Amino acid sequence: xxxxxxxxxxxxxxxxxxxxxxxxxxxxxxxxxxxxxxxxxxxxxxxxxxxxxxxxxxxxxxxxxxxxxxxxxxxxxxxxxxxxxxxxxxxxxxxxxxxxxxxxxxxxxxxxxxxxxxxxxxxxxxxxxxxxxxxxxxxxxxxxxxxxxxxxxxxxxxxxxxxxxxxxxxxxxxxxxxxxxxxxxxxxxxxxxxxxxxxxxxxxxxxxxxxxxxxxxxxxxxxxxxxxxxxxxxxxxxxxxxxxxxxxxxxxxxxxxxxxxxxxxxxxxxxxxxxxxxxxxxxxxxxxxxxxxxxxxxxxxxxxxxxxxxxxxxxxxxxxxxxxxxxxxxxxxxxxxxxxxxxxxxxxxxxxxxx
Numbered sequence: 001x002x003x004x005x006x007x008x009x010x011x012x013x014x015x016x017x018x019x020x021x022x023x024x025x026x027x028x029x030x031x032x033x034x035x036x037x038x039x040x041x042x043x044x045x046x047x048x049x050x051x052x053x054x055x056x057x058x059x060x061x062x063x064x065x066x067x068x069x070x071x072x073x074x075x076x077x078x079x080x081x082x083x084x085x086x087x088x089x090x091x092x093x094x095x096x097x098x099x100x101x102x103x104x105x106x107x108x109x110x111x112x113x114x115x116x117x118x119x120x121x122x123x124x125x126x127x128x129x130x131x132x133x134x135x136x137x138x139x140x141x142x143x144x145x146x147x148x149x150x151x152x153x154x155x156x157x158x159x160x161x162x163x164x165x166x167x168x169x170x171x172x173x174x175x176x177x178x179x180x181x182x183x184x185x186x187x188x189x190x191x192x193x194x195x196x197x198x199x200x201x202x203x204x205x206x207x208x209x210x211x212x213x214x215x216x217x218x219x220x221x222x223x224x225x226x227x228x229x230x231x232x233x234x235x236x237x238x239x240x241x242x243x244x245x246x247x248x249x250x251x252x253x254x255x256x257x258x259x260x261x262x263x264x265x266x267x268x269x270x271x272x273x274x275x276x277x278x279x280x281x282x283x284x285x286x287x288x289x290x291x292x293x294x295x296x297x298x299x300x301x302x303x304x305x306x307x308x309x310x311x312x313x314x315x316x317x318x319x320x321x322x323x324x325x326x327x328x329x330x331x332x333x334x335x336x337x338x339x340x341x342x343x344x345x346x347x348x349x350x351x352x353x354x355x
Contacts, residue, residue, distance in 0.1 A: 030049070034115060037116060046062070085272050087273070102117070159171065203243065204225075215252075221263075223264045225265070265287075266286075267287045293343055296344045306322055306325035335347065
């Protein structure tokens, strides 16, 4: 078995360490489902969330092959010395199919031992009801079109009244509503995006320049790039829109920080992947992060940031990040939110272009 946490204090201040939780308490308190797997591919330990997710007690799981409990989405070749992360994957269990973020990591200094984590993802529109989805999208598009027609008439009539405080108020509110509808219409376009191999660095430089010239003029924007990244399989316009939305979101988040700072990073991540609805595994090795030193999203909405009309700001519409999520998924990628070392990280994972 793996060594357990020592019962002795970890420093000289015994009083400070009195009552320090040990390995069992920490393991069972983890906020994701975890299975500890031995070199024979059998479950050695399972935490409380794993019991809930798999609907089976740890006592009944210990000693059983992992394949008896769940059908892993991993490829066997990736298990030999390689860690693996597959996002938004369908995993078959004894109780049914779960949609989860699946990770498998090897335990340092313990050959053959692995930790499997399962994090349940937010359910989205069921693929089994595409007709209902298309009907809802079509209704939204028609409604947006019908609302914009009378708005144009109201704006024109207000301008005919001549200059004045109330006239200006009417015009500004009509423009605000029209802009909101324009953003909502971005969700109604179900046409597949034309994708192709693109060098992301000119697009990153363009988005940074636009941000510094406008909404982020008072913010320091740093860049830390991996210069060896291969081309990504993306849509230029959609990727640029995603970057601008993320930078605008970050600029608004750091507005109250004494030293507002945004950092754009890139990296190549081996083992990152997602499962498509047809069951095909798609590698997502190209990572782009927008990091800011703002306070982050409130805990009660952090898990729903990419849902429409969810916002941590009173004046926010909750459409910016939702549109980011849609565009990134349309390009076959994923976007994630995380808090890391007092920084907010919005991470894009994108497919690599074919060689």
